[in-house]
Amino acid sequence: MGGWSSVRAKLLLAAPLLLVLIVVVLMVFRPSSEAPVGRASRLGSAKADTELPSYRPLRVMPPQTAIERTVDQGFAQEWSGESASTAATLPEAATSVAFPAIAGSDLQAPSTYALAFTQELFDVDFATSTRKELLAWASYNNAPNSIVTIPALINLKVLPASLTISPTPVPTLTEWRGLAATRTTWRVSGLVTSVSPIWTQLLATGWQPVDPLMAMYDVSGTLTETTPGEVPKVESIFFVLTLGGASWHAGYGAVVMNDWTVN
Numbered sequence: 001m002g003g004w005s006s007v008r009a010k011l012l013l014a015a016p017l018l019l020v021l022i023v024v025v026l027m028v029f030r031p032s033s034e035a036p037v038g039r040a041s042r043l044g045s046a047k048a049d050t051e052l053p054s055y056r057p058l059r060v061m062p063p064q065t066a067i068e069r070t071v072d073q074g075f076a077q078e079w080s081g082e083s084a085s086t087a088a089t090l091p092e093a094a095t096s097v098a099f100p101a102i103a104g105s106d107l108q109a110p111s112t113y114a115l116a117f118t119q120e121l122f123d124v125d126f127a128t129s130t131r132k133e134l135l136a137w138a139s140y141n142n143a144p145n146s147i148v149t150i151p152a153l154i155n156l157k158v159l160p161a162s163l164t165i166s167p168t169p170v171p172t173l174t175e176w177r178g179l180a181a182t183r184t185t186w187r188v189s190g191l192v193t194s195v196s197p198i199w200t201q202l203l204a205t206g207w208q209p210v211d212p213l214m215a216m217y218d219v220s221g222t223l224t225e226t227t228p229g230e231v232p233k234v235e236s237i238f239f240v241l242t243l244g245g246a247s248w249h250a251g252y253g254a255v256v257m258n259d260w261t262v263n
């Protein structure tokens with residue numbers, strides 16, 4: 001009994017991820033009232049909401065040990081009743097001039113991908129980009145959630161959905177328009193990434209993910225907000241980024257961002 005109690009205690013550390021993943025599914029069904037803002041949309045490489053990618057991330061079958069079944073059942077119970085039959089209404093996968101594809105050389109290792117993803121997410125010129133473009137880029141960088149079974153079309157939108165849930169670094173549409181009007185820019189610096197202790201302790205139970213690229217990284221750095229005529233605003237940022245095999249291309253993608261913190 002003591003061994004199983006220890007396992008259950010360790011699994012509680014993964015609760016924040018579970019809660020975010022559940023809320024994500026609820027969020028993706030919200031009807032979107034957002035229209036493009038700023039200049040004309042420059043989205044490219046768009047995928048229709050009804051289209052599934054031809055690329056399939058690598059999957060493995062871990063040995064069905066007692067701990068494997070226990071953890072999988074725990075995740076499944078948290079997710080019960082949250083599947084649905086309609087596609088998410090968030091922007092389809094696309095890159096743009098403002099948010100191009102991450103370089104192929106940065107897709108091959110989790111640490112380099114986490115850095116490149118964070119750099120592009122936070123280096124934003126609000127007057128020359130749109131929120132829709134950013135969320136479409138997030139869809140392009142999406143990695144499907146492999147922990148439990150959810151509808152395939154929804155699984156293509158888990159990452160952008162997580163970026164719309166408060167607390168989140170992505171401004172609302174109204175906030176984005178305000179930042180664009182003042183010609184505000186964001187720049188991130190001093191980025192540091194490390195494997196999250198939550199992930200390390202989960203693996204220590206003996207559980208193995210079916211996605212061999214899956215990992216959780218702690219990311220921290222400095223975000224500088226600059227508005228002409230004002231003193232730059234400098235803040236420390238932190239979040240947990242769950243990675244996995246990308247939905248639309250080979251190499252790493254991001255499953256979900258959570259635990260967003262600003263100091």
